[in-house]
Amino acid sequence: MSLTRGLASRLPSALPLVAKAPVVPVVVIERLEDAVPLARALVEGGLPLIEVTLRTAVALEAVRHIAAEVEGAIVGAGTVVERAQIEACLEAGATFLVSPGTTPSLAEAFAETPIPVMAGCATASEAMRLAELGFEVLKFFPAEASGGVAFLKSIAGPLPHLRFCPTGGIGPANAPDYLALPSVVAVGGSWVVPADAIRAGDFGKVRDLAKAAAGLKRAARFG
Structure with missing residues (x-):
């Protein structure tokens, strides 16, 4: 069986998860007590x-604590770049995985993973290949540096079936432009988890930023 045919039937869908909110916070945790x-x-x-x-x-331990202690949280692991990380993420309790890019060997490893994956891409060819392999929502990264909204608009005509979670260079000023595209399920961003607020323990600010981001409108309904 070819890798293409084998993957498509085995991959859990990421769409129901990503469709839950218009923004996926991209979190860097330096201190475990902040998680x-x-x-x-x-x-x-x-x-x-x-x-x-x-x-x-402390990232994996942070995933473990969030998964065990925070009711309602759907915690995943990002910046997954090699097979060896996948088992550690699963053991820590991650419920989804995200990669910045996807090599053939990493795609094959993801095919054996029992949880949803947002595989990373930056070009039309990469996106087409990942969609062919069965990945339903792709991480478009780095979004702004790779053509941003204009790029996604330009490939929507010939490739209308592709769905994306753009990440990289996205903030409150341009997030609505991405979310206005029918192909965008959600955007990833770190503006809702500013490092200075985390260092200061100002989680009220994080909550307020999250509330504003959760209110952003999407062009299409998913799921």
């Missing part, structure tokens, strides 16, 4: 889907 109150603030603000990036030493 639970940060996640609670995001959930209270209306953003239950939380991507904890594997960029710090």
Whole structure:
């Protein structure tokens, strides 16, 4: 059986998860003690889907604590770039995975993963290949540097079936432009989890930013 035919029938859909809110917070957790109150603030603000990036030493433990202690949180792991990370993410309790890009070997590893994956792409060819493999929602990264809204508009005509979660360079000023596109299920962003607010323990600010982001409108309904 070819990799293409094998993948398409096995991948859990990411669409029901990503469709829960218009913004997926992209979180960098430096201190483990911040993980639970940060996640609670995001959930209270209306953003239950939380991507904890594997960029710090405490990231996996943060996923574990959020999964075990924060009711309503749907916590996943981002910046997954190699097969060895997948099992650790699953063991920590991640409910979805996100990659910045997707090599053939990583796509094959994702095919064996029992949870949804947002595989990363930056070009039309990459997006077409991932859709062919059965990935239902693609992470378009780095969005602004890769053509942004104009790029997504330009491929919507020939590739209307593709669905994206653009991430990279997105904030409150341009998020509505992305969400106005029928192909965009949600956007990923770190503006709702500013580092200075986290360092200061100002989770009320995070909750307020999340509430504003949760109120952003999407052009299309998904799920």
